[in-house]
Amino acid sequence: MAWTGDPVWLADVLRAEGVATVEYPGWRERGHGDFGNVWGVVAHHTGASGSPGPAMIANGISGLAGPLSQIHLARNGVATVVAVGVAWHAGQGAWPGLPTNNANFHTIGIEAENNGTEGWSAAQYWAYVKCCAAICRKLGYGADRVIGHKEWAGAAQGKWDPGGIDMNAFRRDIQNQINGGAKPVPPPPNQIDEMAKVAAGWIGARRTKGELKTPDGKGRYAEFERGYIYWHPDTGARPVPLNIFETWAGLGWEAGPLGYPTKHHAVVDKVGDIQAFQHGVIYRRYGQPGFWVHGVIGDSWFQRGAENSPLGWPTSNEYDYDGGKMQDFENDSLAWNPSGAVRITRKKD
Numbered sequence: 001m002a003w004t005g006d007p008v009w010l011a012d013v014l015r016a017e018g019v020a021t022v023e024y025p026g027w028r029e030r031g032h033g034d035f036g037n038v039w040g041v042v043a044h045h046t047g048a049s050g051s052p053g054p055a056m057i058a059n060g061i062s063g064l065a066g067p068l069s070q071i072h073l074a075r076n077g078v079a080t081v082v083a084v085g086v087a088w089h090a091g092q093g094a095w096p097g098l099p100t101n102n103a104n105f106h107t108i109g110i111e112a113e114n115n116g117t118e119g120w121s122a123a124q125y126w127a128y129v130k131c132c133a134a135i136c137r138k139l140g141y142g143a144d145r146v147i148g149h150k151e152w153a154g155a156a157q158g159k160w161d162p163g164g165i166d167m168n169a170f171r172r173d174i175q176n177q178i179n180g181g182a183k184p185v186p187p188p189p190n191q192i193d194e195m196a197k198v199a200a201g202w203i204g205a206r207r208t209k210g211e212l213k214t215p216d217g218k219g220r221y222a223e224f225e226r227g228y229i230y231w232h233p234d235t236g237a238r239p240v241p242l243n244i245f246e247t248w249a250g251l252g253w254e255a256g257p258l259g260y261p262t263k264h265h266a267v268v269d270k271v272g273d274i275q276a277f278q279h280g281v282i283y284r285r286y287g288q289p290g291f292w293v294h295g296v297i298g299d300s301w302f303q304r305g306a307e308n309s310p311l312g313w314p315t316s317n318e319y320d321y322d323g324g325k326m327q328d329f330e331n332d333s334l335a336w337n338p339s340g341a342v343r344i345t346r347k348k349d
């Protein structure tokens with residue numbers, strides 16, 4: 001017997017499914033009228049990162065009275081039940097089994113806080129799966145009763161939410177959850193371990209058991225025979241060969257002016273190594289000290305052809321010169337002054 005009437009059980013079934021659930025004050029009285037039969041779920045993203053929060057979903061926005069959905073799902077996976085009655089979330093659209101342009105009276109809306117392009121944290125994604133599974137389980141339906149707003153209203157309104165979620169994969173995950181597959185959340189693959197496989201051809205044996213925290217507490221690293229692998233949430237994991245590492249270490253590692261590595265190093269065969277970091281690029285010829293280029297002088301050198309230009313490789317870092325900066329290269333120097341001009345000068349000996 002299909003459920004009819006308001007889903008008064010919403011908070012209970014979410015909790016039973018293992019979702020951290022908050023009951024927004026007054027949710028049992030909130031709605032634009034009562035449900036008849038509940039067909040299923042329409043999944044949304046809010047369209048902004050960090051907003052709107054549950055209060056706005058409950059109370060509405062200028063020109064559209066709340067509730068705007070029954071459930072708000074935060075980035076950290078906490079679900080807030082804000083309404084038991086009908087909410088204005090679906091608008092015009094069509095889907096087999098639902099009356100055209102009238103999904104609001106037959107579906108439970110979930111607004112997940114996400115701008116649609118920023119990706120989904122494991123916590124939020126799996127909470128989303130569990131919320132949908134909990135509702136389908138209570139209604140006695142399968143995951144085919146969960147549709148995206150983009151499926152309902154992609155044609156009618158050009159909706160694209162929830163962005164970044166393949167609805168068929170999402171329904172497979174929901175169905176697994178309904179089937180009692182209640183799999184533990186798979187941990188994301190360890191990126192340093194993955195990079196160690198990629199770099200296996202040159203980086204040699206691992207010396208660090210597991211990985212170590214960088215002093216800033218944000219990054220991780222592991223030492224290998226011929227280099228290191230550094231990971232930071234903004235850059236991912238990158239290997240740094242010893243030749244580059246020595247120069248980087250001399251500049252204070254990730255806490256220095258360069259920050260974390262952002263790319264693999266490039267090898268200029270039998271000549272040297274080049275590697276980009278967050279705030280500059282290290283160049284080091286084999287058997288010589290390495291130096292870094294950045295900023296206006298770096299831009300000027302790159303535009304001239306970098307190490308292939310007549311200037312050649314850097315032979316110093318930037319240093320103060322005549323109220324501005326200077327950097328030496330193999331054949332000449334580049335001088336910058338506060339007017340913004342960069343010019344080639346005879347290399348000082």
Ligand SMILES: [Zn+2]
Nearest residue numbers: 044045149161
């Ligand atoms: Zn939507």
